[in-house]
Amino acid sequence: MSEERRRVLNNLDRIEDRLRDAPDGLHDAGAPASERDLAASGLDPDVALLWGTYDGFDLGGGEARVYPLDEHAGATEAAEADGRLRPGDRVIGERGRDLLVLAADPHAEGADVVLVEEDGERLPCASSVDRMVLALLGEFSVLFDEDGEYQADLFGDDGELTSAAERRILRRHLDLDPDAPLARFRLAQSLRRAGELRGAAQELRQLLRRAPDFVWGHLELGRVRLGEAKPNDAVAAFRKAAELAADPGLRAHCLALACLALSNMSEKPGPSAQGAKAMPEKTGPSAQGSKAMPEKTGASARDSERAALAAAVLAANPQFTAAQEAAVRDALERGDAAAADEQLALGLAVVPGHLGLLSLRPALAELKAQPTDEADDEDDDPDADVDPALRDDDAERVAARARPKPPPAKAARAPDTGSASSPYGGRKPAKSSGGRQSRRPARSRG
Structure with a gap:
């Protein structure tokens, strides 16, 4: 058995454990896909293991979906008609209004699974489908309590996630998918906004090693470097x-x-100005001219x-x-x-x-000169x-x-x-329907 197959099977065991421990109705997992459907799917055999165990998921009461095999072709055709895909992409699910796509070229994208937005922008999302499902289950275990309701300490008075809650969710996601570029990007943003620039820079270095062509990662790194002077x-x-x-x-x-x-x-x-001042000093009129020259030249450049x-x-x-x-x-x-x-x-x-x-x-x-009603809340503002x-x-x-x-x-x-x-676009995710039961069939290793 290959190392990759062993890894996927281990993650499927972990997914099964998390589904079993989740509140009833919060997640819905499909029965295994048939051998015929798996063979006809065209999926890599190791990737297909997920659908051979659960033919689709409805996670977090509808916050995210992994489509069953029979929905892949239709969803992919519809997205192609909208101009949202590249040749060879395969739509496998959705999160909100965005598509979860198996990328045709994971190496170039920096991720196996890419989040494709309504305008077609592509964001590297997950290192593999099984890790993505596991990481989403981890997120929702932080977000929801044992009754399938939101945890009480996650949302501020404005109804949005607090920065502390956001970080807990992102760190849980990264515990389960350490190479997930998008979650690491969001964590770096959160750290930078709170003034934790060194931590943000460390996260971005890891991100850009995994996804070196991620535009927003480089843009965020630029903001961090500005903050570091x-x-x-x-x-x-x-x-x-x-x-x-x-x-x-x-x-x-x-x-x-x-x-x-x-x-x-x-x-x-x-730093450049400080460096110019740190140059060895000379004496005499010519020294004054030589000290003035680098500053003028630097400013001109x-x-x-x-x-x-x-x-x-x-x-x-x-x-x-x-x-x-x-x-x-x-x-x-x-x-x-x-x-x-x-x-x-x-x-x-x-x-x-x-x-x-x-x-x-x-x-x-x-x-700027106007007094604000929120002056008393400044201590709670990470920015x-x-x-x-x-x-x-x-x-x-x-x-x-x-x-x-x-x-x-x-x-x-x-x-x-x-x-x-x-992680939820500034909105609370959909609540659990409370009416569904998770189906956790026994798995055949095949």
Whole structure:
């Protein structure tokens, strides 16, 4: 028996144990698929072991589904018709409105299972189907109590997962699928937002070893390096993200962040400035000239690089600054000073003299000066001590593709992948139906 087959069979035993221990009705597992259906499925024999034991799952009261074999072809055809797949992909399930897909090229994707969003964006999700099911069961064991109801300490007054609960869920997921790129990405985001930059960087290093072409991983690493006052590293990470980004709007966004990092280097001393001061000192008039030269040359090089990046931003998205202006106005209307501040800084990093953006500064200053009703809750905000220029929320992924046509009345929300703020897209998952019974058939090793 191969090592891979032994691993899958061991995980199937663990899945069976978790199904047995779960509250009745929380999960529903199908009976084994027939040998004929398995043979006709075209699945790798080790992958097919899952369906040979459970022909489909309904997990977490409908939060996630793994389709039975007879649904794969229809779901794949429908997704292909919508333009959401690549040649050779196979749809095997869903989570929310997103598809769980067996990737045609797992090595290139960084994961065997990819989450494909409604707009076709692909996020590396799980290292294998059996580990994915096991990890989802682990998540739901944290989320639900023994009666199949939500645990009492998971949600804040706003009805969303607290950052502590989010981390517990993500860590449980990673305990069961250590190579799951998307869960590790979300954990890194959570750590960075809480100011735990070293921990975030460690998570991202592991992520990018597994999924080196994951655009959002490099973008997040750039944000972490900005927080660590390593602007050169931040620029390199943002450039890498831009290089990997297929969408022109996302590419422009990544390059604009690189512009912002360079602008910050010009405005305040960083490691490069400290390095220049640390050079051996000479005496005499010529020494004064030699000390001034590196600083001037460095500033000139940064300005040239920023100008080149700004030109690349506008080449990728000629409407970038107009879109940033619309995003700032929208954030001001919503009273979201942090989002307005970040979008304004991003736009001015690309076009410092943009009159439309500059005209919004007084309104932003007025909004910042307003007292907030949430002042007493600042101690509970993991982002309270984070530089506003480094903050982001679910709207970043929309801002990355922002277009100036015409701005919506309400801020658009990021694609619903359980993205930036929680594994569930900022929403509570569906509750257990309470009416189903899990079917746990005896397994034949075959």
